[in-house]
Amino acid sequence: MAIDRFPIDVAASVIADISAGIYRSPAGALKELISNAFDADASTVHISTNGPDFDTFTCTDDGSGLTAERFKEIMRLIGGSAKRDKGEFSPIFKRPLIGRIGIGILSIGQICRTFEIFSSAKGNAKKFRARIDLDPYMRPEAKRVQLQARLQKDAKVQIGHFEIEEAEEEADKHYTRVVMEKIIPGFQKQLRSQPMVDLGVTPKTFKKGEMGDFLASVSHDTVAEHGAYAQLIWELAVTTPIRYMDGGPVRNAAKLKDLRTRMEGYQFKVYLDGVELYKPILLPHGSSVVHKVYANLNLDKQLSDSRTLRVRGYLYWQNTRILPRELEGILVRVRNVGIGGFDSTYLGYPKHEGWKFSQLCGELYVDDGLDEAINIDRASFRETDEAYLSLQDFLYQRLGKATDQGAGIFTSIKSKSNAIAKQRRTREATERGKRSSEVIYGSPRQIKTEAATKPTPAGVRIGTNTIQVDEELIKEVPGRYRELFVSVCAVIEKALSTEVAVSRRRQLFEKLARLFAAQ
Amino acid sequence: MAAFEEIERRRRRAKSSYKDAKKHFVRLDGWLPVFRAYARQKARAVHYLTLCAKDAIDVRYFRIKGVLEYDAKQKAYPTVSFIERDPQDYAVIAESLGTTKLGIRGDLEAILVRPDENPNNSAKLRRSFPYDIINLDLTGEVVREGDPPYSQTIRAIEKIIELQHGANCPSWHMFLTFRACPETANHEADQELRGIIEANLQNAQAREAYGNRLAPEELLGAQYEEFLRIGIIKFLASSASHRGYTCSLENSYVYAREPRDGGPHYHIVKLIVRFGVFRLAGHLPNPHNVMAIYQESVPAIFQSQPIDVVARLQANDIRERILEDLRPVLDELTAQRIVE
Numbered sequence: 003m004a005i006d007r008f009p010i011d012v013a014a015s016v017i018a019d020i021s022a023g024i025y026r027s028p029a030g031a032l033k034e035l036i037s038n039a040f041d042a043d044a045s046t047v048h049i050s051t052n053g054p055d056f057d058t059f060t061c062t063d064d065g066s067g068l069t070a071e072r073f074k075e076i077m078r079l080i081g082g083s084a085k086r087d088k089g090e091f092s093p094i095f096k097r098p099l100i101g102r103i104g105i106g107i108l109s110i111g112q113i114c115r116t117f118e119i120f121s122s123a124k125g126n127a128k129k130f131r132a133r134i135d136l137d138p139y140m141r142p143e144a145k146r147v148q149l150q151a152r153l154q155k156d157a158k159v160q161i162g163h164f165e166i167e168e169a170e171e172e173a174d175k176h177y178t179r180v181v182m183e184k185i186i187p188g189f190q191k192q193l194r195s196q197p198m199v200d201l202g203v204t205p206k207t208f209k210k211g212e213m214g215d216f217l218a219s220v221s222h223d224t225v226a227e228h229g230a231y232a233q234l235i236w237e238l239a240v241t242t243p244i245r246y247m248d249g250g251p252v253r254n255a256a257k258l259k260d261l262r263t264r265m266e267g268y269q270f271k272v273y274l275d276g277v278e279l280y281k282p283i284l285l286p287h288g289s290s291v292v293h294k295v296y297a298n299l300n301l302d303k304q305l306s307d308s309r310t311l312r313v314r315g316y317l318y319w320q321n322t323r324i325l326p327r328e329l330e331g332i333l334v335r336v337r338n339v340g341i342g343g344f345d346s347t348y349l350g351y352p353k354h355e356g357w358k359f360s361q362l363c364g365e366l367y368v369d370d371g372l373d374e375a376i377n378i379d380r381a382s383f384r385e386t387d388e389a390y391l392s393l394q395d396f397l398y399q400r401l402g403k404a405t406d407q408g409a410g411i412f413t414s415i416k417s418k419s420n421a422i423a424k425q426r427r428t429r430e431a432t433e434r435g436k437r438s439s440e441v442i443y444g445s446p447r448q449i450k451t452e453a454a455t456k457p458t459p460a461g462v463r464i465g466t467n468t469i470q471v472d473e474e475l476i477k478e479v480p481g482r483y484r485e486l487f488v489s490v491c492a493v494i495e496k497a498l499s500t501e502v503a504v505s506r507r508r509q510l511f512e513k514l515a516r517l518f519a520a521q
Numbered sequence: 522m523a524a525f526e527e528i529e530r531r532r533r534r535a536k537s538s539y540k541d542a543k544k545h546f547v548r549l550d551g552w553l554p555v556f557r558a559y560a561r562q563k564a565r566a567v568h569y570l571t572l573c574a575k576d577a578i579d580v581r582y583f584r585i586k587g588v589l590e591y592d593a594k595q596k597a598y599p600t601v602s603f604i605e606r607d608p609q610d611y612a613v614i615a616e617s618l619g620t621t622k623l624g625i626r627g628d629l630e631a632i633l634v635r636p637d638e639n640p641n642n643s644a645k646l647r648r649s650f651p652y653d654i655i656n657l658d659l660t661g662e663v664v665r666e667g668d669p670p671y672s673q674t675i676r677a678i679e680k681i682i683e684l685q686h687g688a689n690c691p692s693w694h695m696f697l698t699f700r701a702c703p704e705t706a707n708h709e710a711d712q713e714l715r716g717i718i719e720a721n722l723q724n725a726q727a728r729e730a731y732g733n734r735l736a737p738e739e740l741l742g743a744q745y746e747e748f749l750r751i752g753i754i755k756f757l758a759s760s761a762s763h764r765g766y767t768c769s770l771e772n773s774y775v776y777a778r779e780p781r782d783g784g785p786h787y788h789i790v791k792l793i794v795r796f797g798v799f800r801l802a803g804h805l806p807n808p809h810n811v812m813a814i815y816q817e818s819v820p821a822i823f824q825s826q827p828i829d830v831v832a833r834l835q836a837n838d839i840r841e842r843i844l845e846d847l848r849p850v851l852d853e854l855t856a857q858r859i860v861e
Contacts, residue, residue, distance in 0.1 A: 050615035050624075055645060058626045060612035118608050131525050167525035181608040183626060276596040276619030 028189050029237035030381055031112035032061065035180060036242045037339055038106040039063030040270055042178065043094040047272045049238075053231065056193040059113060059182040067123040067176040070130035070168050076107065077134075077164055097243070097268050098337045098369060111136045111162075113189065114182040124176035128168050136162035192230040213239070213247055217282045221325045236328060239279045241340030244272050251283040251365065252318050257297035261316070261367070268338070283329065285363065286320050292422055293320035296411055299366060301396050311371035311389050313396065317364035319415050321422050324363045332364045332397065334383075336372050342381040349394045350385075351401060358415050368393070431485055437520040489517060532575075532607065534780070540578070540851060542843045543776045543830045547791050548582055549846055550828070551772045552656075555694050555793060559653045560588035568622070570602045570649070571656040572629060575610035577603070577618055579656060581850045596620065602649050604629045617857055623649045629657075630677040633684075651690030655681060658698040662705065663753055670710035675756065682764045682796070689802050694771075695794045699753070701746035701775075702787030714752035715741055721755070721819050730820035746775050746788035747827070754822045757794055762815040765800035770822060776830035790827070 032049060039047045042065025052058045068076075090099045110117050115137040122129035216235060220228050225236045245265045252258055265281070272279045286293045299315035317332070324330045331346035346359055375387035383390045402410045409417075479487045493513050559567040567589055573580050580601055583589040590600045596619035603618075604625045605611040611626040625632065627642045636643035657678070664672040678697075685693055718737040721727045734740060740748040754770050761768035774791040799814060800806060834840050 048616035050612065052615060052624050052626075053620065055623075057641060057645075058611065058615070058624070060608075060615055062612055062616055120609050129529070169526040169529035171529075179609060179612050181612055181626070183608075273616070276616070 027233070027237060028113045028186075029234050029241075030379065031109035032059075032234075032238060033241050033339070034106035034109040034380065035061045035063075036238070036272055037100040039065045039178070040097055040243050040268070040338075041092060041099045041101065042066045043092045043097070045095075045269055045271065047270075049272070049274050051193070051231075051234075051275055053275060054194065056190050057183070057185055059185060060180065061182075062177060062179040064177050067126075067178050068121040068130075069123045069126050070128065070132075070166055072123070073119070073121065073130060073132060074166065077132075095268055095270070097270070100243075100337050100339055101373075107134075110134075110180060110182055112186075114185050116184055117180060117182045119178065119180050121178040122171045122175045125173055127171060127173040129171035129175070130166055130168045132164050132166040134162060134164040193234070195230070213278070213280045213282060214284075217247070217284060221287060223325065224327045226328070235274060235279070236282065236326075237343065238272065238274060239282045240328075240333065240343060242272055242279070243268060243270055243335075243338035245270075245280055247280040247282065247284045249284060250281060251316075252285050252293070252295050255295045255297070255318075257295060258316055261314075261365075264367075265338070283363070283365075285318055285324070285329075287325065291320045291322055292418070293318065294414075294418065295319075296364075296400070296414075299364070299397075299400055301393075303371075303392055303396075305371060305388050305392060307388065309371045309374075309389055311392050312369045313366050313393065314369070315364060315366035317362055317400075317411055319358075319362050319411070319418075321361065321419060323357075323360045327360075329363045330360050331362070332366060334372070334393070335365060335367045336376060337369065338367065339380075341376060341383065348401060349390075349397055351398060353402065355401075355412055358412055358419075361415070362411075366393070366397070434485065434520065490514065493517060528607065532610070540576075540847065542834055542840045542847075543789075545843050545847045546830050546834060546839075547774045548579060549843060550833075551774060551791065551793050552579070552696055553583070553586060553588070555654065555696075555771070556583050556586070556588040559694075563653065565590045566600050567654060568600045568602075568652045569654050569656070570604075570652045572605070572658050573603050573614065573656070574605070574658070574660075575607075575613040576854055577614050578847075578850050578854075580618060581853055582847070585849050585853075598622070602646075602652070604632070604646070630673045633677040633680040634673050647684060650684045651688035652685070652693060653690075654694045654696065655685075656696040657681075658696070659700075660698075661700055662702065662707065663699045663749075664707040664710035666705050666707050668707055668710075670707065670713045672707070672710070678757070679760050679764070682761055682766060685796070686765045686798070687802055690796075691798045693796050695757075695792075695796065697753070697757075697792045697794065699749075699790055700787050701749045701790050702785055703742075703745045704785035705787075706745070711741055711748070711752075714748070714756070717755065718748075718752060721823075724816070724819070727816075727819045727823055730823035732823070746790055750775065750790050750792070750827055751822060753790070754792060754794070754825070755819065757792075758818040758822060759815050761796055762811045762818070763806065765798055765802070765804075765806070766796040767799050767814055768818060769795050769797075770825050771795050773825060773827040774830050775827040 036047050042063065044063035044065030047061065047063045050058075050060045091097060092099060107119070116133070116135045119132045119134065120129060216232075220232060220236070225232050243265065246262055251261070296317040296319070299313065299317060301311060301313040303311045305311055327346075329344055331344035332348050333344045334341050334349075344363065348359070348362075371389045372383075372387075372393065375383045375390040377384055385391075385394075400410065401412050476484055476487065493510060496510075496513075556567060565588060567583075569580075569583070569589065571577075571579055580589065580598060580603070584591045584598070589598065591598055598618060598621045601618070601621045602623035602625075603614055603621060604627060605614055606626075606628045608626060611624070615621075615624050623645060625642050625646060627639055632639055632642045632646055659674065663674050664670060665674075668674075681695075715737045722731060722737070734747070735743055737748065750773055754768075754773070758768040770792060772793040775788055777786065777788050779786055799810070834843070
């Protein structure tokens with residue numbers, strides 16, 4: 003029997019869709035522009051959203067800029083340029099380069115379909131204006147264009163077109179400015195939606211007190227419940243290579259000084275709607291929170307394909323839930339840029355550790371070795387990549403297993419938590435005893451609470467009274483109920499000492515009811 | 522010359538003029554007292570629509586003078602709206618001012634006159650009315666060469682008056698700035714204006730107010746800026762009366778400009794005009810009333826004399842004092858380090 007063979011074709015629009023929709027959120031797309039500015043040795047990036055209308059976005063950096071020729075080269079074949087060599091640094095601030103200029107520019111397609119770029123390169127007395135149009139390639143008719151037909155011609159797929167013009171500029175001027183209009187309706191609607199504006203953070207509320215107050219306002223539960231603008235702020239602040247808030251990431255943690263110094267050393271500032279962003283990590287939120295920093299999550303490992311995986315990181319634990327919830331988990335930063343958000347599965351940690359997951363927060367700065375494991379969305383990893391697997395193993399080991407550096411972090415957390423729980427139980431029992439005595443004897447001023455519920459060899463002393471309870475009998479009662487038992491005995495003793503049985507019996511019942519209510 | 526080169530040349534030219542003493546003299550002498558009056562009346566919540574250009578000197582200046590509402594913590598100008606045609610300049614304004622009442626990247630005239638082409642911006646702008654002060658710094662002619670006499674600019678100004686009236690604004694000011702350049706003027710429009718002025722002069726009271734100026738035909742040739750100043754105020758008065766407002770000229774300023782790039786010599790004319798409602802929105806216009814209101818305003822227009830800015834700046838140390846007054850704004854611009 004003859005076997006029929008058919009080609010499998012894909013529409014050009016699929017490529018266009020992929021190109022314009024690779025980022026999970028518009029913040030992801032803006033992050034790419036910020037990364038480009040970081041690589042270009044910019045000291046400031048200004049982003050304007052024109053909120054509350056959100057119909058025009060602009061992004062301007064004072065980096066080294068581009069020439070028209072370089073821009074054409076990048077745009078003619080996006081993604082075709084060679085990756086940067088590992089270990090390459092920016093010339094002025096010596097920042098480790100993030101790379102991917104072309105993809106960064108294309109990422110704007112996530113926000114709008116047509117946009118303009120203006121740029122002037124340092125030392126070049128010219129500037130250019132480029133108008134980029136992706137719109138025709140997003141329309142339904144593009145779906146009918148078969149990719150194979152295009153590929154046979156020139157092995158490229160057109161996903162847009164651009165026009166470019168040059169004009170004179172002062173030679174010392176250097177910048178790149180992107181103006182984005184006709185914002186994609188879904189994104190605009192999300193940012194504008196009335197309930198979110200009413201409940202959440204708008205450009206105006208965000209500015210009240212800047213980042214510190216923003217963090218305080220979203221730290222009751224989740225950032226997401228504060229609306230799309232809050233999420234935009236959060237994602238940009240978390241993922242971009244900017245400074246920590248003063249004292250961050252963990253207050254008084256001298257062991258993390260190098261991370262703070264590293265970010266400050268890059269001298270990179272990002273402003274959103276006029277307000278400077280900082281990494282919104284400042285733990286613990288309150289002075290009474292018990293916490294611990296595991297600062298030495300460091301790894302230097304040679305991989306089989308000659309890559310070296312270099313990691314510097316920390317984990318922070320506290321005895322209460324980390325808030326906002328978006329901070330729970332581990333954030334992997336590749337060359338200082340956050341990949342996705344905080345991962346509350348700890349890179350898919352295989353065991354269920356219950357509440358401990360919600361009490362941890364950490365960052366892993368990966369300076370080398372992990373670039374190739376990043377998916378095109380720049381928000382996730384290829385989980386079969388050797389470097390990623392090594393990072394996973396490293397984290398799992400530090401979390402779970404005892405190593406020569408001490409017990410696994412989860413074990414350490416568990417023993418700390420148990421100690422804290424024991425202290426709390428003791429404290430609560432004392433409080434309960436105090437409350438019981440108040441119920442039984444009335445005015446707390448007459449009660450010596452220290453002695454109130456303490457069993458003695460001769461019996462039990464409550465307030466100024468001593469009652470006789472057989473110690474052997476007390477031992478028969480499970481430990482956690484002994485104090486309650488003694489208190490009930492004291493109530494009975496008190497009631498029996500009265501002469502008017504009927505009225506005192508009622509009083510006994512009332513006191514018992516209040517005693518239990520006080521537990 | 523390519524379009525982008527021409528745009529850039531114009532931007533560079535405009536940049537050099539934003540910070541000069543002549544321009545700032547009008548801000549200080551003419552605009553600031555108007556702002557002060559509204560600020561007193563409305564506790565600084567002066568709703569202000571401006572074509573402020575990229576340095577937004579007017580917005581910054583009035584904020585520094587304490588006559589414009591500003592929330593330093595929020596970095597917000599809640600009563601300021603701006604419109605900017607150039608995408609680069611729009612970005613500079615939006616990024617440096619922070620949050621404003623309204624920011625539109627577009628052409629004011631097109632948004633007002635051809636709303637169908639840009640319905641979103643048109644709807645946003647309409648919703649934002651009324652304003653206490655509208656500053657239309659046109660940087661060009663009111664009727665450009667090649668335009669019909671009833672130009673897009675004129676129609677846009679009329680639309681603004683209509684929108685103010687429709688939003689029940691009882692009293693407001695317009696600062697109108699335009700170029701008077703005989704070489705690039707629209708002669709057809711000039712002839713129509715001349716005809717209207719001559720018709721006004723049939724009235725004895727108006728003729729007396731006109732005084733010993735040259736006849737309109739000669740004025741057009743010999744003192745074009747004065748011809749245009751009178752003509753445009755009269756147009757505003759007529760247009761306002763048909764839209765329920767009286768229109769009175771509070772002040773006007775004229776100064777010469779010599780372009781560095783060898784272009785034709787021209788004058789800048791600046792008008793400060795007050796509008797007061799005489800017919801409420803929703804009421805029928807009374808043609809007799811409209812005509813009477815207009816005719817009453819003509820003698821005052823003819824009597825008005827412009828302030829010669831150049832002459833005023835020649836007085837002892839005035840120029841230095843003017844520039845000193847502007848210094849905080851320039852310092853702020855330097856400190857902010859917004860690109861360009």
